[in-house]
Amino acid sequence: MNIKSPLKKIFTVILWCLLGGSGLAILIAAINAKNSSLCQGLEIEINGGNRAQFLNKRDLVSMLENEGLKDLSNKKTASIDLLKMENFLKKNNWIRDAQLYFDNNQKLKIRIQERQPFARIFTVSGSSYLIDSGGVQMAVPERTVFRLPVFTGYPVEKFGLRRDSGLDRQIRNLAIFLNKDPFWSNQIQEVNISATKTFLMTPLIGNQQIFFGDGSDYENKFHRLFIFYEQVISQTGFEKYTGINLAYTNQVIAIRKQGLISRADSIQARKNVMEMIRIAQKMESDTSKIRDIKPLEKNTITEQNLRGYDLPDENENKNETSNKLQKQQ
Secondary structure, three states: OOOHHHHHHHHHHHHHHHHHHHHHHHHHHHHHHHHHOEOOOEEEEEHHHOOOOOOOHHHHHHHHHHOOOOOHHHOEHHHOOHHHHHHHHHOOOOEEEEEEEEOOOOOEEEEEEEOOEEEEEEEOOOOEEEEEOOOOEEOOOOOOOOOOOEEEEEOOOOOOOOOOOHHHHHHHHHHHHHHHOHHHHHHEEEEEEOOOOOEEEEEOOOOOEEEEEOOOOHHHHHHHHHHHHHHHHHHHOHHHEEEEEOOOOOEEEEEEOOOOOOHHHHHHHHHHHHHHHHHHHHHHHHHOOOOOOOOOOOOOOOOOOOOOOOOOOOOOOOOOOEEEEEOOO
């Protein structure tokens, strides 16, 4: 009987057991060594290295120290609850995401992504805060100034208490649109919310108020207003009107100013609007951020072919103060 074959199998099994046991022992030793190793420092990165808007590294260190994470160089890595620290940081309304981990050199890495503010809200009581694109409310920082769409007259103290609120959704949509469009983000200085949940906008150039209606069909409304600027206001000047109404479908209704308008004011207003349009056209060619503006149809009503019809004469009664610009979409 040949006993070499069974012995060979036994030796092979023993060898593999020894190798497996050695590997397991090495792994356990490595884990124990890692768990017993000390933290070798802290490295913080905010917004992927881009400019921080709300928090700096000192703020984050202070927050973690207040939570008990002090003297990192004397702490074992195993004693630091990374998940707990992440959840703690995420509770800050300026922080969208937080990631904590140790690298191969046992250095604690903290990666922070801040929320991106999209609008500033003023409530009817006078309090103020920022919101991001998702409607998350953020406190206004003391050391950072933002150029954001401003909404005034918000009816309650906290944004988004009603998750299905049509008003909140319209505010977010308008804020996102204004942030993306360089022309309107500069021209629209304030958006006031009325008691009927419609919007009244105050422009940078021109004394007229823009009666926007509700926030539905907002892109089409701004499109019509731009055409009105380009084809009517560029000829007449801003000072001729006290208001522009966009609330009605496919219409722009302009309310004419009563009394005399100085020639100097009218000329300056025309220069202002032409400069605005020139800048908008340059932005469109350079960045493609402003969508193409279709010219009005030849049979579309404009001020030039309605001087004695839809637009009231300057000497007419004050009650007849509106004219109508209707465009075929």
